Amino acid sequence: MAAMEEEEEEKALLEEEDSLTEGTERPAEKPMAAFCDPQRLAHRLLALALMCFLGFGSYFCYDNPAALQTQIQRDMKVNTAQFMALYAWYSWPNVILCFFGGFLIDRVFGIRWGTIIFSCFVCIGQVVFAVGAISNAFWLMEAGRFVFGIGGESLAVAQNTYAVSWFKGKELNLVFGLQLSMARIGSTVNMNIMGWVYSRVQDLLGSTGHTTLGIALFIGGVTCIFSLVCALILAYLDKRAEKILCKEQGKTGEVIKLTDVKDFSLSLWLIFIICVCYYVAVFPFIGLGNIVYVISAPMSPVFGFLVDKVGKNITWVICAVVTTLASHIMLAFTFWNPWVAMCLLGVAYSLLACALWPMVAFVVPEHQLGTAYGFMQSIQNLGLAIIAIAAVSLIAVVMLYFVDYLRGGDLNWSAKKREKLQRQAVAEAKRREKIRRQNEDDLAKLQPKNDFSLRNSCLTTVFVTYLHWLTEVC
Missing domain, CATH: 1.20.5 (Single alpha-helices involved in coiled-coils or other helix-helix interfaces)
Known part of the structure; x- marks a missing residue:
């Protein structure tokens, strides 16, 4: 018995020595540079820059038709109704595709592959759009806009999901503000530069025509390739951060199903309603001028930082809605310079986007974020489409009422x-x-x-x- 006890004591001593030896021989891990450490601010700022540029190409090329409307109608020999179909082919499919894009991010592709795939759709759509112009085939331009739309709105969903994955917490409102700012910069730069690009191509070729238009659209498509490169780099950084931090981001062991939509909370549905009702009141004014975008670009980061510091997201949303209502009242019932009301509208628009969109992350489980943001984008597109048609119908009905009244008609008799x-x-x-x-x-x-x-x-x-x-x- 004594011999056995001595042997056990010797084994224990040897194990302790081995552990001490291993502890002394194991080299100390060198701390990573701040720019390479996923937990450090410098590395997260790099990821934030990539997230912001992720949607730059999509927003830049989305309004290529608006920036070149005169040239498209002249070179492709189409009327205004045919020209507007370029936006219809983008918008109507996204009433459904946004929701399924978010579902695919959550369930099938994951955020990294989903972002890359949707970026590829944006690039391919822009290339087809430009090829249609060069070959003088307007139907091919419409097909290109459809493909572009498949990726465009779903890419915005992926962008929001990435933001929540990296910055959920005190910086999230600022991140959404910066992303919104970059989107508005992309739209504004497009409206101011694509006409100049067309003119330079025209000087190079010596004439106008569908070939000049196609080359100009190809040049604009370079921004989509730039965004695809950002998607690839961001996917690598996200994979690397997952490995270093020893966690699987965006996965909670729960499975997302399409039927989970019925389980969305009342708070989330109210956020959806606010989103739809607000944007249908603002987007028609954006279509009449870029002043809202110009104001929104610098103000979005400021408001995002402010909301992060103060909190009270609902209070900020209320302030934005009231301010928007005030700007509408100024436009409708006063003779003030309309620039004042439009600038006020731009400020309110920036504030609401910074305070409203991040709230989705507070009321939805992480594994449902893509689906929730996709559904929000889908009903927003549906609301904009329906309200636009309803607005036209309302205008027509009002005109019919007055025409019938002035002519003494019987359409409105009891x-x-x-x-x-x-x-x-x-x-x-x-x-x-x-x-x-x-x-x-x-x-x-x-x-x-x-x-x-x-x-x-x-x-x-x-x-x-x-x-x-x-x-x-x-």
Whole structure:
């Protein structure tokens, strides 16, 4: 027994020595540079820059048709309705595709592959769009816009999911503000530079035409390739951070299903409603001028930082909605310079985006973020499409009312008045018919039946005339 106890003590001592030796021989891990450490601010700022540029190409090329509307209609020989189809082919599919894009990010591709795939769709769509212009095939340009739309809105969903994955916490509102700012910069730069690009290509070729238009669109597509490169680098950094931090970002062991939509909380549905109702009130003004984008670009990061420091997201959303209402009142009921109201609208638009979109991450589990943001984008597109049609219908109905009123028409009469007037019309028709028949009878009596009757009628007329003359003479 004693021998066995001694052997056990020796083994324990040897194990302790081995552990001490290993501890002394193991080299100390060198701390990573701040730019390479996923937990350090410098590395996260690099990721943030890539996230911001991730959507730059998409937003830049989205409004290529608007920046080159005159050139497209002239070179492709299309009317305004055909030109607007370039936006319809982008927007209508995204009523559904945004939601499925978010679902694919959550369930199938993952955030990294999903972002790369959607970026590829954006690049391919822009290339097809440009090839359609070069080959003078407008239907191919429409197909390119459809492919571009498949990736464009879903890429925005991936961008939001990336932001939450890296910055969920105190910096999230600022990150959304910066992403919004970069998107607005992309749209503004496009509106101001694509016309100049077309002019330079025109000078190079010596003439205008569909070839000049296609080359200009190809040049604009370089921004999409730049965004694809950002997606590839960001995917590598995200994979590296996952390995270094020993965690699988965006995975919680839970499986997302399409039926989970019915389990979304009331708070999330209210956020969806706010999003739709607000954007349908703002986007028509954005279409009339870029001042809202110009104001939004510098103000979005400022408001994002402010919301991060103060919190109270709902309070900020209320302030944004009230400010937007005030700007609408100024435009409708005052004679002030409209620039004042539009600048105020730009400020409110920036504030709402910084405070509203991050709230989704606070009420949705991480494994459902892509689906939630995709659904939010989908109903926003649906709301914008329906409201735009409803607005046109409302304008037409109001015009019809005034035209009918000025012309004294019967389109807006009550049922009782319409019935009364109908009875009067029937009675008037009967009276007219009675008078017509009476006239026919009288005329028939005056008409002669034969030559003898005609001679007697003429003699009677002469005799009556002669008697009348004699009476006057006497």
